[in-house]
Amino acid sequence: MAQIEYPTPLLQLIAQLKRLPGIGARSAERIGVWLLQRGPEFMDPFAATVQKAGSEVAECSVCGFFRTKDLCLICEGAGREDSLLCVVEQPADILPLERSGGYKGHYHTLRGRISPLDNVGPEDLRIGELSKRVRGGIFSEVILALSADVEGEATANYLTEILRDAGGPSLRVTRLARGIPVGGGLESADELTLCRALEGRSLMQ
Ligand SMILES: [Zn+2]
Incomplete structure (x- = not known):
């Protein structure tokens, strides 16, 4: 049967x-x-x-967030601090930073992070676009808001090299202070933690 x-x-x-x-x-x-x-x-x-x-809904070609028109509301929006760029792994990391109220600059979404175990290399991420934006020359600081684990760390170190090359000696490359939960990413961090992590950001070595 x-x-x-x-x-x-x-x-x-x-x-x-x-x-x-x-x-x-x-x-x-x-x-x-x-x-x-x-x-x-x-x-x-x-x-x-x-x-x-x-x-x-599609990907904003500039920052990698979501959009329904040509540009997303962030890239299109007036009143943002045009000299600041914050690099995040995923589009979902942007809203917690926005809600924290501690950041009013622009964003760049990598759509992942370097992870040899998952076969994700730099060429799979939106790093070329990042380099191009920084070469454009309007940013004075790039804040790396990546997760505080080994892969986030490796990605931050790799990006620092790329950004220094693209932005020259006057570009500050910083990272969030410790306090972003490992593994959970920015989504799981509360607003106060994010505000403090932004205030306590430090220069990349
Ligand atoms: Zn955008």
């Missing part, structure tokens, strides 16, 4: 869910079944929202 399985479309839904970060086989199955039990009333607007976000 053939083994009973879920119908193919449900198996395909489960397979897609399994591709999401942090979702294992069991969670994918539970969520897939849960979605189907909600029926079309839930599923249709849910699918439409995913599709709309995918087609209307």
Whole structure:
């Protein structure tokens, strides 16, 4: 007797869910079944929202944050400190810094960090774009807001070389003071911690 399985479309839904970060086989199955039990009333607007976000939101070509127009609200926004640039790993790191109220400059998202174990090298990150922006010459300081673990550290050291080369001797390259939780990235740091980390930033050696 053939083994009973879920119908193919449900198996395909489960397979897609399994591709999401942090979702294992069991969670994918539970969520897939849960979605189907909600029926079309839930599923249709849910699918439409995913599709709309995918087609209307893109990466800002300057800073790497999200945008719906040509430039994101940060790059387009007036009243920012044009001499400051803060380098982060992921777009999601930008909002905690914004909410902290301790920073009003511009941002640059690397979209990752150098990680030989995961096969991520400098050429996989938005480092060429960073170098180009700094060569443009309007920044007096670049703040590296990367995670405080080995890979974040290695990325910071690598970037310091690149930035000194691109920005010349007058460019200050600084890093956040210690206090950003290891592994969690900026997302898991509270606003006060971030403010203090910004105030206590130090020059890269
Ligand atoms: Zn932008």
